[in-house]
Amino acid sequence: MHSDKPVSMDTYANNEGVLKGSAKTFGNLIETSKNLPTTSSELGTILLSVNEIKKRAHDLRKKAKPKGDHTRAHYLLAGSGLAIQDVELSLNNLKSRQLIEHNVTNRETDGDLDTYLRTKKDENILSSIEQSLTSAAKDFDNFVNQTFNLDWEQRKDEVRENFGIILKKRRGNDYGKDSLPHPDYPSWGKSGRGILDGDSRLNVNENFATRTKFERYAKIINGFNNARQSGYEFSLAKEISETFSSSAEQAGRQLPEAWSIIEHAQNSTDVVMSSRTFLEKQFLNYVDNLYKKNLNEGLPTNVNKVKSFIDYKLKNPNNTWKYGNLTIVNGVPIWAFIFYLLRAGLTKEALEVAIANKLSFKKVEQSFLTYFKAYATSKDQRLPNEFVSRLHTEYNQHIKNALDGDPFRLAVYKIVGRCDLTRKNISSITLSIEDWLWFHFMLIKQDVSDDDPVYEKYDLKDFQTIVTSYGISRFSSTYLHVLLLSGLYELAVQHATSINEIDAVHLAIALAYHKKLNISHYKSEHDSNLLSEEDGRFEINFAKLLGNYTKSFKFSDPRIAVEYLILIALNGNKDQIEVCHESLRELVLETKEFTILLGKVNRDGSRIPGVIEERHSLLFLSDEQDFLHRITEQAARRADEDGRVFDSLLLYQLADEYDIVIRIVNKLLSDLLSNTDLNQPLLNLDDNNETSPVLIAKKLINVYVNNMEISRKVSSKNKETCLLLLKVVDIRRSFYSQNWQEALSKVEDIDVIPFIDEVSSRRKAQEFSSLSPEIAKNIPNLLIITMTCVSNIVAQLNQSEYHSASKDQQIRALRRLAKSCMIYAGMIQYKMPRETYSVLINLEVHL
Incomplete structure (x- = not known):
């Protein structure tokens, strides 16, 4: 028992001096303690309460050696610079000070049980917080070590792949763990072969005129695909020609005539015959228009129209003939007349004119009528073999080198007998480019055989070689027409691209639709050649052409982009079908217009198809659902990877x-x-x-x-x-809404928080690991909700003026519930956020 006798002022003064010496000693001790392990070490932290220190000191005193034996203390404090005697003196002084303070305050803490319990609880709270902090720090360190322990070479490869740098995959036994991506799926960060990433700089939204042209073409292509899907005829060339016939932008350009050539040739497989008849009709229309402007006497027959053209073409302003050695019969140059009738495709009328004027033929020309009649009445307008050698003999002896010969007679003989093919031009007659083309088509023989003499061999390929050797410098603004009429369709598309890319694309579509184009295999976006040559024939990269074009509006008009991309599979070629499907996948992944392209889901779960599904019959699908599922699932995975959760939700629904x-x-x-x-x-x-x-x-x-x-x-x-x-x-x-009782009842209904006793708490704690991550993640909040509801209900009951046994019983039940929750929380506290347990303890304190 401590004495109740007051302490004098002298005693305070004496003790004050002692305390100052102790303070200095402990100051040195504190300074030295800085050499002890810190919180970052593996030894943990030293954080003991005053009572704990007191208890441990008491235990040590019991085990201590006799007074004065400070051997172990010497080892402990050897590096501190302190004498053990000074430390002992300081401890004794501290005891004296504690005794003085006890006497002054007149309190006996050893017997104060409430103070002890309160202190013990505070220590537990602090200990829990410290454990949570320590655990969180260790968890964080482990997380950092696991997350950032990376294979930087692998990361470098991934980054390079994401930027499109092609890497050579390690295969086989290089590492034993490398795996190649599934061939059906595009690799991460890329959308496939880059069909929509071409080098075209076209922008259909650049200006009003370009946008208008784009929209007019798009409308035609939409109608074209509708017709293909429905199975009815649709003349693409005619539709485009009529749509743009009145366009000011097209006036004076090559495209309108080009569309007329394609329209004329669309159903023909014979390039020579098709082009020849086109040129004949074109010439006859020209003659007809000229006749209407310069009306002459007589009926407007084709014969009279050609006669009028000859006057216009071959006469000088002074009414003399431009060629001085023409054979004139009744005021008409008879051989020129026959030539231009043939030029207009009027072979029958030319024969009639020859027969009507047979008496005017010279002696060397008398047999020509026989040859010409055989020629004009044959099925293919070819001179029968029995007359060929005879005509060639007469031509070589009398016609070829005649000094005063009619140049048109020479031309007619060459046409009828395909004479002297080593010299295919008629230098003495001025011919337009169209006349020159027609003349060569008249000389070409399609069915050349090995038995034919070399000098009589002249086929379409020979003529195409002449055209390509001349090039654009020879034909100028008519080069596109020459290429189309010559059957060089691939070169025509390439040349049209230099004129106008939009027109060229649709020119190619029409040619591909009518199977006029040789289409090459699409390799990748790095293959910059639109035109290539394979086995002596030109090929056009049709997929690249359409991909380049679609690139310019894939974001602004994805629906129209689909209409064009499905045309890649226009000819039904297996390779082109595959490229078509891949281009559609690229379009979906790049534009992310999932609702437009793939469809959407109604409130009742039913699907509304997108434009790709609407055009499924044009995609040559062996399994429509499999294709749509794959393309949708790939898009869903990409959206998921990119963090576009709501897009991925839509797409996974569409993919079922x-x-x-x-x-x-x-x-x-x-x-x-x-x-x-x-x-x-x-x-x-x-x-x-x-x-x-x-x-x-x-x-x-x-x-x-x-x-x-x-x-x-x-x-x-x-x-x-x-x-x-x-x-x-x-x-x-x-x-x-602070409906505490209602919220508590609902928590009890879901049966994830223990509401009964300690046994249920342990059982729920064991079941925690089997909960789905989504439920487990919400357990902390549910515990806080439960404890908050209990706390508020207890507070309301305590504030109530009525006192009854049922009220006390209810409060006890609520406290048992809180205890169960706290036991449960204590068991899973390291699986919850660190602040949760502290919040729960604070809520429990106020119960």
Whole structure:
């Protein structure tokens, strides 16, 4: 027992001096303690309460050696610079000071049980917080070590791949673990072979005129695809020609005539015959228009129109003939007359003119009528073999080198007998480019055989060689027409690209549709050649042409982009079909216009198809659903990787991956519940069915549960998780409204928090690891909600003026519930955020 006798002032003074010496000693000790291990070491921290120090000191005193034996202390303090005697003196002084303070305050703490219990509880709280902090620090260190222990060479390769740098994959036994991507799926960061990433700089939205042309063409292509899908005829060339016939932009350009050539040749497989008849009709139209401007006497027959043209073409202004050695019969140059009738395709009329004027033929020309009649009446307008050698003999002896010969007679003989093919031009007659083309087509023989003499061999390929050797410098603004009429369609497309890329693309589409184009295999976007030559024939990279064009509007007009990309498979070639499908995948992944391209899902779960599905019959699909599923699933994975959760939800629904949909929704809902402050509402006024996880979950679970076909595709665990999370939403709503009793009842209903006793707490703690991550993530908030509800209900009961046994019983029950929760929380505290346990302890303190 301490004495109650007052302490004198002298005693205070004496003790004050002693304390100053002790303070200096302990100051040195504190300074030396800086050499002890810090909190960053593996030894942990030293944080003991005063009572704990007192208890341990008492235990040490019991085990201490006799007084004066400070051997171990000497070892401990050897490096501190302190004498053990000074430390002992300081400890004795500290005892004296403690004794003085006890006498002054007149308190006996050893017997103060309440103070001890309160202190013990504070120590437990501090200890829990310290353990949480230490555990969190260690967890963080482990996380950093695991996360950033990277293979930097692998990371470098991934980065290079993401930027499109091609890497040579390690195969076989290089490392034993390398795996190649599935060939059906584009690699991460890329969308395939880059069909839509060409080198074209075209921008269809550059100006009003370009945009207008683009839209007019797009309308035609849409109608073209509609016709193909419905199975009715559609003349693409005619439609385009008529659409742009009145366009000011097309006036004076090569394209209108080009479309007329294609339209004329669309159903013909004979280039020579088709081009020849086109040129003949073109010439006859010209003659007809000229006749209308210069009306002459007589009936407007074709013969009279050609006669009028000759007067216009071959006469000088002074009414003399331009050629002095023409054979004139009744005021008409007879051989020129026959020549231009043939030029207009009027072979029958030319024969009639020859017969009517046979008496005017010279002696050396008398047999010509026989040859010409045989020629004009033959099926293919070819001179029969029995007359060929005779005509050639007469030509070589009398016609070829005649000094005063009619140049048109020479031309007619060459046409009828295909004479002297070593010299295919008639230098003495001025011919237009169209006349020159027609003349060569008249000389070409398609069925050349090995038995034919070399000097009589002249086929289409020979003529094409002449055209390409001349090039654009010889034909100038008519080069496109010459290429088309010569059957050099690939060169025509390439040349048209230099004139106008939009027109060239549609020229190629029309030619491909009519099977006029040789189409090459598409390799990659790095293959910059639009035109190539393979085995002596030109080929056009049709997929690249369409890909380049589509690139310019794939973001602004994805629906129209589909209309063009499906044309890659226009000819049904297997390689082109594959490229077409790949281009559509690229379009989906790059534009992310999933609703337009792939469709959407109605409120009742039904699907509305996108434009790709609407055009499925034009895609040559062996399995439509498999293609759509694959393209949709790939897009869904890409959206998921990019963090576009709502896009991935739509796409997984379109791909019928309903279990994945529910799993994503559960994660969204769980994140919302766990990350939203308990004092904040889960739903805002501006939330809608497309962005709110709560509303999305309600809508989907309603559809999936009620639709048996869909429900079978969703795992029961994911459905149960979703339903439970929606119940947690209801709990949060009641909690936010401060309906404590209602919220507590709802927590009890979901049966994830122990409400009974310590046994249930242990059982629930054991079951914690088997909970889905989405539910486990929300256990901390549910514990806080439960403890908060209990705390508020107990407070309300305590504030009540009525006292009864049932009230006391209710309070005890609530405290038992709180105790169960705290036992449960203590068992799983390291699986919860570190602040959760502290919050729970604070709530328990106020019960």
